[in-house]
Amino acid sequence: MGKDFTIGKLSSQTGVNIETIRYYEKEGILPAPPRTEGGHRLYSEEHLRRLTFVRRSRELGFSLNEIRTMLDMVDGGNLTCSEVKDVTVKHLENVRDKISDLQKLEKTLKAIASQCKGNKTPDCPIIDSLFS
């Protein structure tokens, strides 16, 4: 023992900012750690592992609710690989939908922008196309 660390260390180790860590605790995603006599939080390796999981998942675009679901499975010990895969695959579908939406958008915006000659007159095909 003796390798416990403060919230500042946990923050710099994981790249998750301090207020976010406290927020995760309030939301029940990170368990409340023990405290010093003065009330400062003291974290262990297990917290580090868990927060790393959360950060990675957030980077992959999982919502906190999705992450909660996965963590519940892990915590409950009733984790089955197929359940986790379900969450992941569903999320993958969302990502693909979002990509295709944005690609449609890109096409439309490109078309609109290309109509504009970029001159100085108040006559603007972009504005016109949005109003009608």
Place this chain on the structure above:
Amino acid sequence: MGKDFTIGKLSSQTGVNIETIRYYEKEGILPAPPRTEGGHRLYSEEHLRRLTFVRRSRELGFSLNEIRTMLDMVDGGNLTCSEVKDVTVKHLENVRDKISDLQKLEKTLKAIASQCKGNKTPDCPIIDSLFS
């Protein structure tokens, strides 16, 4: 005259929901319309045109601030096509960035998901890869 309409009509004509219309008014995006004696809002064609503009722009992913900027140009009469084009092109760049981020995400998620055999054991490569 006499072709003014209520907020409910404006809502159904534009597909923008009633509380959103009131929200736009509060935000200064839609001007406050005249009222009946009882206090109900009465809209005209001009409001319809403007709200259509806002809805189209929102569908194209412009933020309310970007829309405000464009409307200010229109309202101020100091609209130049090139300024509007700037807003649009900048927005187009954002969309493209978002697409490429999501495509990276998609790749990673696909790779992670494919490692999972979907069986029932608590041994899960997805979880493992997120923890370490």
Place this chain on the structure above:
DNA sequence: ATGAAACCTGTAGTAACTACAGATGCAAGG
């Protein structure tokens, strides 16, 4: 022992709405 840095709680702000609650207005049928 002292002073700076880190930490504490609690609240409010962000974007763009949505969802009430509780009170009126309005229009049509009887």
Place this chain on the structure above:
DNA sequence: CCTTGCATCTGTAGTTACTACAGGTTTCAT
């Protein structure tokens, strides 16, 4: 004329995932 029921009114709180204080306390190195 009066009632009934739908539309509308204001104002506030909730959503997501944080961030940014303010004002106070603890810790640690000198």
